Amino acid sequence: MRYRATVAYDGTLYHGFQRQVASQTTIQGELERALLEVGGVAVAVTGAGRTDRGVHARGQVISFELQWRHGSTTLKRAINANLPLDIVLVDVAETDADFHPRYDARQRVYEYYIYNQPTRDPLVRLYSWHVRERLQLLPMQEAASELVGSHDFATFGQPPQGDNTIRQVYGAEWRRQDDTLVFRIEGNAFLYRMVRSIVGTLTQVGAGNWSAAEFVEAFRAADRSRAAASAPPQGLFLVSVSYEN
Amino acid sequence: MRYRATVAYDGTLYHGFQRQVASQTTIQGELERALLEVGGVAVAVTGAGRTDRGVHARGQVISFELQWRHGSTTLKRAINANLPLDIVLVDVAETDADFHPRYDARQRVYEYYIYNQPTRDPLVRLYSWHVRERLQLLPMQEAASELVGSHDFATFGQPPQGDNTIRQVYGAEWRRQDDTLVFRIEGNAFLYRMVRSIVGTLTQVGAGNWSAAEFVEAFRAADRSRAAASAPPQGLFLVSVSYEN
Numbered sequence: 001m002r003y004r005a006t007v008a009y010d011g012t013l014y015h016g017f018q019r020q021v022a023s024q025t026t027i028q029g030e031l032e033r034a035l036l037e038v039g040g041v042a043v044a045v046t047g048a049g050r051t052d053r054g055v056h057a058r059g060q061v062i063s064f065e066l067q068w069r070h071g072s073t074t075l076k077r078a079i080n081a082n083l084p085l086d087i088v089l090v091d092v093a094e095t096d097a098d099f100h101p102r103y104d105a106r107q108r109v110y111e112y113y114i115y116n117q118p119t120r121d122p123l124v125r126l127y128s129w130h131v132r133e134r135l136q137l138l139p140m141q142e143a144a145s146e147l148v149g150s151h152d153f154a155t156f157g158q159p160p161q162g163d164n165t166i167r168q169v170y171g172a173e174w175r176r177q178d179d180t181l182v183f184r185i186e187g188n189a190f191l192y193r194m195v196r197s198i199v200g201t202l203t204q205v206g207a208g209n210w211s212a213a214e215f216v217e218a219f220r221a222a223d224r225s226r227a228a229a230s231a232p233p234q235g236l237f238l239v240s241v242s243y244e245n
Numbered sequence: 246m247r248y249r250a251t252v253a254y255d256g257t258l259y260h261g262f263q264r265q266v267a268s269q270t271t272i273q274g275e276l277e278r279a280l281l282e283v284g285g286v287a288v289a290v291t292g293a294g295r296t297d298r299g300v301h302a303r304g305q306v307i308s309f310e311l312q313w314r315h316g317s318t319t320l321k322r323a324i325n326a327n328l329p330l331d332i333v334l335v336d337v338a339e340t341d342a343d344f345h346p347r348y349d350a351r352q353r354v355y356e357y358y359i360y361n362q363p364t365r366d367p368l369v370r371l372y373s374w375h376v377r378e379r380l381q382l383l384p385m386q387e388a389a390s391e392l393v394g395s396h397d398f399a400t401f402g403q404p405p406q407g408d409n410t411i412r413q414v415y416g417a418e419w420r421r422q423d424d425t426l427v428f429r430i431e432g433n434a435f436l437y438r439m440v441r442s443i444v445g446t447l448t449q450v451g452a453g454n455w456s457a458a459e460f461v462e463a464f465r466a467a468d469r470s471r472a473a474a475s476a477p478p479q480g481l482f483l484v485s486v487s488y489e490n
Contacts (some may be wrong), residue, residue, distance in 0.1 A: 088366070121333070122332055122333050125330050126370065
């Protein structure tokens with residue numbers, strides 16, 4: 001049987017989603033370890049998005065094959081009982097035999113949190129980027145609006161495979177929540193480092209170091225060397241992945 | 246010169262506020278270490294509330310003596326540069342020579358966070374107590390209202406020194422914030438473990454295991470053995486401490 005599940009995690013202690021060398025703890029590795037405990041056989045987990053080291057998720061989507069006779073509610077409970085407290089299956093359900101979480105994904109949503117106050121806050125440090133200087137939301141939003149549409153995003157990242165750097169962005173919006181600025185971006189797919197690179201560069205606009213026009217010029221150049229430094233991983237959340245139906 | 250400061254911290258990795266044996270990391274110990282770095286001489290820090298191991302603070306108040314000639318803005322920056330990222334001075338100012346953060350405190354406010362959903366959330370695990378079964382706010386609030394006033398709180402804790410278990414509670418209210426229940430309690434002072442013991446016992450009311458009347462009966466008995474199990478530390482925040490003027 002093939003299953004599809006939504007996974008939430010605190011990425012603080014992990015070397016990203018994807019299993020790499022055996023000595024590094026990854027989300028995929030922990031999920032596969034839990035499935036081995038539950039099913040008794042080695043199971044490969046496929047994920048929709050390869051989040052980097054330190055990046056969090058509320059709605060990562062995975063799939064895996066498993067023989068299980070006790071229903072999906074019991075399966076969810078059994079897997080969660082075998083996962084560490086910083087990873088959880090939010091839901092799990094049977095799916096089509098040919099479902100692939102990455103290839104079938106139609107839309108991904110990411111959010112990035114900036115804690116924008118002169119003094120740092122220890123209680124949000126694991127889930128936001130602390131930027132001391134006051135950022136201006138209006139020019140950041142003006143620049144971000146230019147991202148919407150089908151564009152070459154080469155300035156902001158590399159493709160995980162191949163060399164196609166064209167992506168479609170459906171929405172890119174900033175909002176203020178008390179002392180925090182939240183950037184929400186929706187697209188069909190994202191280049192490696194794309195959201196963090198966009199946020200790092202937009203922050204230069206918010207700080208007044210770049211004009212919105214300079215941002216757009218760097219973006220249109222489709223040249224990786226034109227981006228500002230990427231924002232750090234702990235502010236980034238994979239919020240959801242959507243599929244047809 | 247005597248200084249008063251507001252301190253925020255993530256208590257996850259600490260053995261509470263108060264310095265104890267040298268091998269255990271405490272908030273007080275870290276503050277004193279930073280002050281030694283900044284001032285060059287050993288400085289004793291006094292705190293308003295001795296938060297337990299794993300308890301957090303947004304508004305702990307401390308005082309200390311220091312010779313410093315560069316103004317309080319620079320002092321704050323210097324101390325924060327020497328503190329770990331999970332502790333921060335929110336503000337610092339000169340104060341009267343006889344100011345004592347514990348004895349002079351008139352009011353303390355604590356909040357306790359319960360994440361009340363069947364499935365745990367890895368992203369709030371360090372800052373809330375996960376209670377799976379649905380809690381009913383109304384009976385919990387009915388019971389909590391009985392705490393307001395001047396009462397013997399012996400059921401819910403021990404005095405840090407002496408044997409007076411009478412305390413004044415000015416307010417005790419539950420509110421729902423999405424999937425989280427927040428308990429806010431304001432009082433002149435609190436017994437050791439008092440807030441966590443009250444929350445643990447009120448949760449029995451919310452779960453339907455105790456009636457509000459049974460809660461009140463246990464409270465009036467002024468008998469420590471009548472409380473339910475205390476709520477765990479990671480949901481508790483010392484929010485603020487107030488003084489006259």
